[in-house]
Every structure is written in structure tokens, then in C-alpha cells.
Amino acid sequence: MDRNPEPAAASSKTQVAGNGVKQIVTIRLDVDMLEWFKSAGPGYQTRINQVLREHMDAQRTAQAD
Numbered sequence: 001m002d003r004n005p006e007p008a009a010a011s012s013k014t015q016v017a018g019n020g021v022k023q024i025v026t027i028r029l030d031v032d033m034l035e036w037f038k039s040a041g042p043g044y045q046t047r048i049n050q051v052l053r054e055h056m057d058a059q060r061t062a063q064a065d
Contacts, residue, residue, distance in 0.1 A: 029048075037044040 034044075037047055040047065
């Protein structure tokens with residue numbers, strides 16, 4: 001697994017994906033994973049969201065094939 005805290009460069013599809021509306025949620029994450037995202041500085045929630053979006057997009061692509 002790549003340990004780079006920055007997600008891969010977003011495609012133009014990913015950049016415009018979603019409607020920009022955020023919902024406050026509570027999610028339980030492993031302590032080490034959360035610390036790793038936070039260690040890259042401000043914006044860790046955005047980075048987590050981007051990783052989740054990339055995974056969702058990959059799953060949707062795989063299901064469409």
C-alpha cells in the first residue's frame with residue numbers, strides 16, 4: 001500500500017464529481033490511520049474524502065465493466 005498522504009492526481013471527472021455539499025458524519029477510524037492523515041497537515045478530512053471518492057469511482061468502474 002502506498003503510504004503517500006497525498007492521493008493520486010485527480011482526474012477531471014473526479015474534480016467535478018459530487019455536488020460539493022458536505023454532510024457532517026461520525027466515522028470510527030483506526031488511530032494509526034487517522035494520525036497518518038493528520039501528519040500531512042491541515043486538510044486531512046479533504047484527503048480522506050478524496051481517497052474514499054477514488055475508491056468509490058474505481059468500484060463503480062469495475063462494476064460497469
